[in-house]
């Protein structure tokens with residue numbers, strides 16, 4: 001497989017996807033360390049990490065970003 005094909009395959013199956021005006025989706029993580037150093041175990045294949053800092057369940061996205069005016 002060529003390097004270009006490798007890159008395309010990786011793009012088709014990324015481990016991290018940034019949602020515009022939304023969370024960061026992470027696939028395949030076993031744990032997430034927040035900015036205070038606390039480690040949060042990941043028990044799902046894909047998790048949504050809050051990027052707006054308004055979630056009531058940090059570091060996880062709870063959908064609050066949808067009601068924040070842009």
Ligand code: FES
Pocket residue numbers: 021022023024049050051052053054055060061062063064065066
């Ligand atoms: S990104 Fe969804 S609540 Fe912050």
